Amino acid sequence: MTNNSEWQEANRRLMAEQREKLGEPPTAEEMLAYSRGELDETEEERIRDLLVAYPELARMYAAPFPEEAEAGVSDDRVAAGFEELRQRLGGSVVPLRAPVRRYLPTTIAAALALLFFGLFVQAESRARNQERGRLPYILGAPQVLNSDPNRGVGKPTPLSKDGEAYLLQPYLINQPRYPHYSIELNDAGGVVWTSHAAEAAADDSFQIVIPHDFLRAGGIYQLRIFGIDGEMRQRLGSYDMEVPEE
Amino acid sequence: MTTRDDGEERADLFQLLWKRYYARMLRYFSHVFRLSPADAEDMTQDSFLRFYRAMDEYRGEAEWALLETIARNVGYNRVRSVTTAKRGSIRPEPLGDAEERNDPADPNQRHPIDTMIETERLRRIREAVAELPKGQRQCLQLRLEDFSQEEISRALRISIVAVKARIRDAKRTLRERLGDEGALPEE
Numbered sequence: 001m002t003n004n005s006e007w008q009e010a011n012r013r014l015m016a017e018q019r020e021k022l023g024e025p026p027t028a029e030e031m032l033a034y035s036r037g038e039l040d041e042t043e044e045e046r047i048r049d050l051l052v053a054y055p056e057l058a059r060m061y062a063a064p065f066p067e068e069a070e071a072g073v074s075d076d077r078v079a080a081g082f083e084e085l086r087q088r089l090g091g092s093v094v095p096l097r098a099p100v101r102r103y104l105p106t107t108i109a110a111a112l113a114l115l116f117f118g119l120f121v122q123a124e125s126r127a128r129n130q131e132r133g134r135l136p137y138i139l140g141a142p143q144v145l146n147s148d149p150n151r152g153v154g155k156p157t158p159l160s161k162d163g164e165a166y167l168l169q170p171y172l173i174n175q176p177r178y179p180h181y182s183i184e185l186n187d188a189g190g191v192v193w194t195s196h197a198a199e200a201a202a203d204d205s206f207q208i209v210i211p212h213d214f215l216r217a218g219g220i221y222q223l224r225i226f227g228i229d230g231e232m233r234q235r236l237g238s239y240d241m242e243v244p245e246e
Numbered sequence: 247m248t249t250r251d252d253g254e255e256r257a258d259l260f261q262l263l264w265k266r267y268y269a270r271m272l273r274y275f276s277h278v279f280r281l282s283p284a285d286a287e288d289m290t291q292d293s294f295l296r297f298y299r300a301m302d303e304y305r306g307e308a309e310w311a312l313l314e315t316i317a318r319n320v321g322y323n324r325v326r327s328v329t330t331a332k333r334g335s336i337r338p339e340p341l342g343d344a345e346e347r348n349d350p351a352d353p354n355q356r357h358p359i360d361t362m363i364e365t366e367r368l369r370r371i372r373e374a375v376a377e378l379p380k381g382q383r384q385c386l387q388l389r390l391e392d393f394s395q396e397e398i399s400r401a402l403r404i405s406i407v408a409v410k411a412r413i414r415d416a417k418r419t420l421r422e423r424l425g426d427e428g429a430l431p432e433e
Contacts, residue, residue: 002371008390010368011375011391013372014387025322027326028318028323051402055387055391059393059401065270065314070270081287085294234396238311
């Protein structure tokens with residue numbers, strides 16, 4: 001019987017041989033193209049071989065970008081880091097503004113006023129939406145959204161205003177199946193809607209109906225799909241969308 | 247009414263993004279790379295520096311995506327530079343190397359015959375893994391590096407079902423080829 005450390009030792013020696021044979025790890029550009037599925041089959045297979053020979057790179061590639069911030073990072077540390085960066089940029093960026101805690105009483109008063117106003121607006125809006133939800137409405141054709149969680153900046157997909165509500169159909173690409181999914185809709189200010197009742201179709205797509213007036217005309221939104229497995233929550237896809245002007 | 251110029255808007259946006267993403271990026275570098283706080287800080291700074299220089303082409307649609315791409319690129323380049331420097335430093339140990347290192351005066355030293363037997367066993371295992379069909383070998387090698395099935399699936403861009411099947415087939419092939427010696431420890 002061979003124990004685990006012996007298997008790992010044999011594997012390390014094999015990886016060393018593979019690195020000798022395959023050469024240097026892939027470049028950042030090659031990794032980006034691999035993540036976007038832009039390589040032909042031969043190149044894709046070459047990158048897979050290199051990822052196996054350089055597991056540090058594979059680990060990095062497979063790691064999701066954290067949703068949470070590093071714990072224990074104070075405002076002072078954020079400011080000190082910014083100051084260091086500012087000096088590296090030759091002072092071409094203005095210093096980070098002081099944290100707002102100096103204006104705490106004013107901030108609290110303003111926050112409370114906003115909170116009450118927000119609650120009022122939300123109650124009004126809920127009443128309107130409940131009324132609308134009881135009425136039938138016509139859907140337009142599904143608007144297909146494609147994304148890759150590792151993808152860089154791209155133009156948001158323009159939505160077309162067919163029917164009386166948007167019917168969005170985002171697809172997951174090359175993602176494992178999860179027992180549960182959740183979907184978030186974000187605007188620049190944060191999450192505006194969440195559902196934990198999402199179910200993936202057999203073709204790894206979802207269907208989401210959004211009433212036209214839920215989205216601000218001309219606004220940019222991002223739909224995010226998460227896979228849920230027990231305590232684990234993994235972002236699987238992000239989809240930028242642009243709402244048409246009125 | 248005065249209009250703020252592009253430079254001021256750019257600086258404001260950069261500050262906003264720094265405040266929003268600095269601690270997330272630190273976490274990314276410290277957890278994924280297991281770097282010291284100082285090294286994670288360096289890489290975070292490098293990423294923001296590159297982002298600042300790329301801001302002219304940035305249109306504000308999805309700043310997190312551009313930052314993430316830049317951070318990953320900084321990470322890939324680091325792995326590339328470190329592994330390139332190390333490449334060749336770990337070589338497969340030829341049969342007999344271990345024997346030459348033996349110090350006969352050391353009473354705790356293993357017997358040279360035992361060392362030779364072990365080296366030979368590792369060679370057989372290595373060859374058996376190397377001769378597996380490519381898909382099975384790739385999955386098994388990452389599994390031996392303690393990757394989870396989900397991580398293997400993401401790294402190789404294949405489904406989890408395929409990962410499970412390939413690992414299962416690899417185990418069976420090794421067992422057939424090496425007998426008890428080819429049995430992988432239970433997960």
